[in-house]
Amino acid sequence: MAEPLILHPVDRPGIATVMARKGVAPGTLNAALGLSLPDGPGAAFAGSRTAIATGPGTWLVLDDHAGADFAGRLAETLAGIAAVSDQSGSYLVHALSGPAARALLQRGLAIDLHPDAFGPGSAAISQIAHIGAVLWQVDDAPTYRIAVWRSYAESFRHWVEVTAVSLDEADQGG
Amino acid sequence: MRIPCPFCGSRDSREFVHRGDAGPARPADGADAEAMFDYVYQRANPAGLIREHWYHAQGCRNWIVVERDTRSHAVSGGAWPGPAR
Ligand SMILES: [Zn+2]
Numbered sequence: 600m601a602e603p604l605i606l607h608p609v610d611r612p613g614i615a616t617v618m619a620r621k622g623v624a625p626g627t628l629n630a631a632l633g634l635s636l637p638d639g640p641g642a643a644f645a646g647s648r649t650a651i652a653t654g655p656g657t658w659l660v661l662d663d664h665a666g667a668d669f670a671g672r673l674a675e676t677l678a679g680i681a682a683v684s685d686q687s688g689s690y691l692v693h694a695l696s697g698p699a700a701r702a703l704l705q706r707g708l709a710i711d712l713h714p715d716a717f718g719p720g721s722a723a724i725s726q727i728a729h730i731g732a733v734l735w736q737v738d739d740a741p742t743y744r745i746a747v748w749r750s751y752a753e754s755f756r757h758w759v760e761v762t763a764v765s766l767d768e769a770d771q772g773g
Numbered sequence: 774m775r776i777p778c779p780f781c782g783s784r785d786s787r788e789f790v791h792r793g794d795a796g797p798a799r800p801a802d803g804a805d806a807e808a809m810f811d812y813v814y815q816r817a818n819p820a821g822l823i824r825e826h827w828y829h830a831q832g833c834r835n836w837i838v839v840e841r842d843t844r845s846h847a848v849s850g851g852a853w854p855g856p857a858r
Contacts (some may be wrong), residue, residue, distance in 0.1 A: 654834060
């Protein structure tokens with residue numbers, strides 16, 4: 600039987616915000632980034648790279664295998680068409696997966712995660728147990744990734760631990 | 774109370790900061806003190822529909838304009854202030 604709940608930090612991904620410059624068509628950014636940026640709430644995946652739409656013309660771009668200079672290289676790639684700022688030091692990203700992951704998140708998140716409403720490629724910026732969070736679904740396990748401000752990461756992990764204990768058997772089955 | 778964000782969709786009001794009346798327009802440069810006083814302080818406080826600024830602080834971090842009925846708190850609309858983006 601699958602482990603009902605697995606939580607682990609994603610090992611130092613490169614993270615940056617990307618804001619399209621005025622009048623730049625998103626297609627121009629897609630070619631430079633090597634993925635198709637979502638133009639509404641959602642996530643796009645390409646290899647080790649993920650883009651989360653965080654507002655009109657703004658995205659959070661992550662790369663699991665990027666080095667410390669990720670944002671700098673991205674800024675060079677997107678010079679003249681987008682503003683890039685490094686967020687690697689501000690967010691800590693966790694992967695939360697298993698059949699109990701959805702029930703656990705719904706204890707602290709006021710976004711409907713039912714598969715009819717939220718599936719792989721869905722994303723939301725909201726709060727979990729009053730902690731500001733960027734959340735997106737990766738696969739049907741389900742696996743979610745959750746980015747919280749680094750200084751709140753310990754509070755977030757603590758909330759996951761104590762909430763996991765309170766889940767009943769029905770929740771464990773997902 | 775649910776607030777309709779034009780980007781994020783319907784969200785709980787606790788994600789937002791309420792600013793108030795979206796009607797007053799800043800006077801032109803050089804306007805007299807009385808015009809500035811009216812702009813900053815004078816509000817109609819209607820019993821009924823009002824267009825308001827809300828800030829989606831725990832979401833997309835954008836300012837939006839919604840219409841609210843002050844008698845029932847029924848909220849509708851959800852649009853960007855200013856030009857379309
Ligand atoms: Zn929003």
